[in-house]
Amino acid sequence: MLQINIASSIPLSDSQKKKLEASLQKKYQREELQFSYQIKEELIAGLSLSVGGKLYDASLRSRLNQLASKI
Amino acid sequence: MSKSDIFANLNSIKNQDLNVEKVSVGRVISYADGIVFTDELQDVQAGELVTFDGDVYGLALNLEKNRVGIIVLSGSAKIKTGDFVYRTGKILSINVSDEIVGRVINPLGQAEDGKSAIAVGKQMFLEKIAPGVIDREGVNQPLQTGIKAVDALIPIGRGQRELIIGDRNTGKSSIALASILNQKGQDVLCIYVAIGQKKSTLAQFVQTLEDKGAMSYTTVVSASASEPASLQFLAPYSGQAVAEYFLEQGKDVLIIFDDLSKHAQAYREISLLLKRPSGREAYPGDVFYLHSRLLERACKLNKENGGGSITALPIIETQANDVSAYIPTNVISITDGQIYLETDLFNSGMRPAINIGLSVSRVGSAAQLKAMKQVAGSLKLDLAQFRELAAFAQFSSDLDATTKKLLERGKRVSEILKQPWDLQMSVADQVLMIYAAVNGYLDEVEVTDLAEWEIDYLSFANSNNPKLVEYLLTGAKIEGDKEEALKKLIEDFKKAHPRFYKKEV
Amino acid sequence: MDIQLAQIIFQIINFGVVLAALTHFIYKPVLKLLNDRREKVTAAAEAAGEVMQEKEDLERVRENTLLKANQKAKKMEDEIKKEARSQAKLLLDQSKAELAAREAKFTAELAKMKKEELKRMEKEIKAAAISMAEKVLGESIDAKKHQKLIDQQINEIIESL
Structure with missing residues (x-):
C-alpha cells in the first residue's frame, strides 16, 4: 500500500485530481495507492507531491528556495 | 573585492533554470526521547546529517529497510509527526x-x-x-x-x-x-x-x-x-x-x-x-x-x-x-x-x-628525560620495598636496623610524592627532590617537616646555583661535576637550615 | 857649656816623648774621630742621595700608572658609549619591526573582517530578495493565474515522475 500525499496552495479541481491520479497509477501499476490531499498556504502557489521516499515539489516556494541555494 | 564581483552571483538569477524539485524525503513516524523514526528516506548514508525544516538537525544512525532511526542534535522541540525530513548530503563535521x-x-x-x-x-x-x-x-x-x-x-x-x-x-x-x-x-x-x-x-x-x-x-x-x-x-x-x-x-x-x-x-x-x-x-x-x-x-x-x-x-x-x-x-x-x-x-x-x-x-x-630516568630507578625500588614491609610498620620497635631503615626511607619517599593539585613542578625541581630522597639525604628529616623542607630547599637551590637548575631543566644525565655540585648543594642547605635536622638524643 | 848638651839631649828626648805621647793619645784619636765623622757624613750624604733617587723613581712610576689608568678609563668610556648607542639602535630597530608586524597584522585582519562583512551582507541581501519575491508573488497571483499555474505544474510533475 503506497501512501501519496499531495499538498497544494488552493484546493484542486476534480479534473486536476483525476489527471494526477491517473498518471501516478500508471507509474505504480503494481501497487495499491492511497491519496491524501492537503492545503498548504506556504507553498505560495503550486503543489508538491510526496510518494515513497521522494518529494516532487513544483511550487513557487521551492523554486525560490532553489534560487536562494544556487546563488 | 569590488561590489560587482560579490553580487555577480545575484545577477546570475536570470540564467537559472528552475524545474520541479526532486528530493529524497521522509516523514516523521514517531518522535520520543530524542529519537525520530521516519519512514523510508531514500539514499540516506549512515552518519549523514539530516534536517527537519532548516535549523533542526539530526544524525541518521539506524538504516533499515522501511525506516530510518535518527538522533536529534538540536532544536528538538519543533518536530511533529508528519513533518518532512530532508537529506543534507553531508557527513557530520565541525x-x-x-x-x-x-x-x-x-x-x-x-x-x-x-x-x-x-x-x-x-x-x-x-x-x-x-x-x-x-x-x-x-x-x-x-x-x-x-x-x-x-x-x-x-x-x-x-x-x-x-x-x-x-x-x-x-x-x-x-x-x-x-x-x-x-x-x-x-x-x-x-x-x-x-x-x-x-x-x-x-x-x-x-x-x-x-x-x-x-x-x-x-x-x-x-x-x-x-x-x-x-x-x-x-x-x-x-x-x-x-x-x-x-x-x-x-x-x-x-x-x-x-x-x-x-x-x-x-x-x-x-x-x-x-x-x-x-x-x-x-x-x-x-x-x-x-x-x-x-x-x-x-x-x-x-x-x-x-x-x-x-x-x-x-x-x-x-x-x-x-x-x-x-x-x-x-x-x-x-x-x-x-x-x-x-x-x-x-x-x-x-x-x-x-x-x-x-x-x-x-x-x-x-x-x-635521562636525568629523571637516573633518579627514578632507585625511587621505584625504594617504594616497592617499602610496600612489602608496610604491614610490619606497626611493629617498628621490634624490627632489626635494616628493616627500620628501609621503612624510614620508604616513608620519606612516599611523603615527597605527595603534591597539591595547584603546584606544578618543573623537571629540575622534581629531579632535585627525588635525588635528595633516594640518596638518603632526607633520612634525618622528620616526615612531617618534609613539605616545608621541600619548599625551602627548592628556593635555596634556585637562588644558590641557578646554573645547575638550568642544566637539570634540559634533562641531560647527571654525572661528574654536576653530581658533585648537587651533593654540595644539599650539604650547603643542611648547614644553612639546621632546624630540619633533628639532634640525636 | 857642658850642661847644655845634656840638657838639650834631655829636652830633645823629653820633647820626643811628649810628641809620642801626644801623637798616641791625642793626635791619632782626634784624627780617627775626624775621619769617622767624615765617613758618617759621607755615608749620610750617600743615603740621602739614594733616597732622592728612589723618590724620583717612585714619582715616575706614579705618573706612569696614573697615565695608564686615565687611558684605560677613557677607553672604557668610549666603549660604553658605543655599546649604548648600538643598543639604542637595536631597540629602535626592534620596535620598528614590531610596529611594522603589528600594522601588517591589523591590515590583514581588517581585510578579513571586510571580506566577512561583505559575505554577510550578501547573505542578507539574498534573504531579503527572496522574502520580497515571496510577498510579491503571494499578493499578485489572482485566482485564474493560480489555476493556470497549478495546471502547468501538474504537467511538469507528471513529466518528471
Whole structure:
C-alpha cells in the first residue's frame, strides 16, 4: 500500500485530481495507492507531491528556495 | 573585492533554470526521547546529517529497510509527526579554525562562552579513520605533567594514551587539570572534553584555567548533563576533530576525555532507544568500537606527515574500585597504560592517590628525560620495598636496623610524592627532590617537616646555583661535576637550615 | 857649656816623648774621630742621595700608572658609549619591526573582517530578495493565474515522475 500525499496552495479541481491520479497509477501499476490531499498556504502557489521516499515539489516556494541555494 | 564581483552571483538569477524539485524525503513516524523514526528516506548514508525544516538537525544512525532511526542534535522541540525530513548530503563535521583556542564550544562547534561565533576555518569530520601504521612514529618525547609521581614512575610521552581510572572523588580530574596547567610554555595545545558533567563543575574548571592563564592554549568542548544524549555521544569525537586540525599543522596536542564512563552511558541510552540489541550490562555490542576508534586517533606522526602528536588522557570512573567491570576493562586494553587512583590512599592523605603498584605506562622510559630516568630507578625500588614491609610498620620497635631503615626511607619517599593539585613542578625541581630522597639525604628529616623542607630547599637551590637548575631543566644525565655540585648543594642547605635536622638524643 | 848638651839631649828626648805621647793619645784619636765623622757624613750624604733617587723613581712610576689608568678609563668610556648607542639602535630597530608586524597584522585582519562583512551582507541581501519575491508573488497571483499555474505544474510533475 503506497501512501501519496499531495499538498497544494488552493484546493484542486476534480479534473486536476483525476489527471494526477491517473498518471501516478500508471507509474505504480503494481501497487495499491492511497491519496491524501492537503492545503498548504506556504507553498505560495503550486503543489508538491510526496510518494515513497521522494518529494516532487513544483511550487513557487521551492523554486525560490532553489534560487536562494544556487546563488 | 569590488561590489560587482560579490553580487555577480545575484545577477546570475536570470540564467537559472528552475524545474520541479526532486528530493529524497521522509516523514516523521514517531518522535520520543530524542529519537525520530521516519519512514523510508531514500539514499540516506549512515552518519549523514539530516534536517527537519532548516535549523533542526539530526544524525541518521539506524538504516533499515522501511525506516530510518535518527538522533536529534538540536532544536528538538519543533518536530511533529508528519513533518518532512530532508537529506543534507553531508557527513557530520565541525568547523575548526585557529581562533578556537581559548573558547568553550559544544559538540556541534557552536560557541558556549557567550563570545562571538567561531571564525570559518576548515570542516573536520567527526568520524575519521585513524592514521595508518606507516604514517606513525614511536613515542619519544616526554609530556611533562608536573606531578612528581607521574613523571618519575609512570612517564607519559607525546602521542601516548594513558588512562586515569579510579572511583569518584579520588582526584582524576585534578590530575587532568594539573597536566593542562603544566603545559604552559611547553608548546602543547590542550583540549578538555567534558561529557555529562555538571555545568557548575565545568564553570569552576574553566574559571581555574582562566585564572592560571591556561585558557590561552586550551579549548573546552562541553556536553553537560542537561544536553541530549546525542550531544554527549558526539562530544569526544568533536574534541578529537579539533585536535586533528592542529595535528595536521604539526603541533602537539593534549586531549582529555572527562569522562568516558558517561560517554558509554550516553551511547547505551541512544542504542537502546534505537532498539539495537543490548549485551553485557545493557551496553550495545559495539561499545568497544565506540572507544577504540576514538582512542586510536591519538597518535604520533612521523616527520613526513608533520611530526605532530595527540596525547589522550581518557578518564574512567569505576564503582567500588572494580577495574574488572565491562567498560574499564575495555578501555584498559585500548590504552597504553593506566594511572590507578584509590580511595583508601586519598583518604589517608596521599594525594595524588596513585597506586604505584597497579599503575603502569607501557611507553615508559623511552619517553623520559635521562636525568629523571637516573633518579627514578632507585625511587621505584625504594617504594616497592617499602610496600612489602608496610604491614610490619606497626611493629617498628621490634624490627632489626635494616628493616627500620628501609621503612624510614620508604616513608620519606612516599611523603615527597605527595603534591597539591595547584603546584606544578618543573623537571629540575622534581629531579632535585627525588635525588635528595633516594640518596638518603632526607633520612634525618622528620616526615612531617618534609613539605616545608621541600619548599625551602627548592628556593635555596634556585637562588644558590641557578646554573645547575638550568642544566637539570634540559634533562641531560647527571654525572661528574654536576653530581658533585648537587651533593654540595644539599650539604650547603643542611648547614644553612639546621632546624630540619633533628639532634640525636 | 857642658850642661847644655845634656840638657838639650834631655829636652830633645823629653820633647820626643811628649810628641809620642801626644801623637798616641791625642793626635791619632782626634784624627780617627775626624775621619769617622767624615765617613758618617759621607755615608749620610750617600743615603740621602739614594733616597732622592728612589723618590724620583717612585714619582715616575706614579705618573706612569696614573697615565695608564686615565687611558684605560677613557677607553672604557668610549666603549660604553658605543655599546649604548648600538643598543639604542637595536631597540629602535626592534620596535620598528614590531610596529611594522603589528600594522601588517591589523591590515590583514581588517581585510578579513571586510571580506566577512561583505559575505554577510550578501547573505542578507539574498534573504531579503527572496522574502520580497515571496510577498510579491503571494499578493499578485489572482485566482485564474493560480489555476493556470497549478495546471502547468501538474504537467511538469507528471513529466518528471
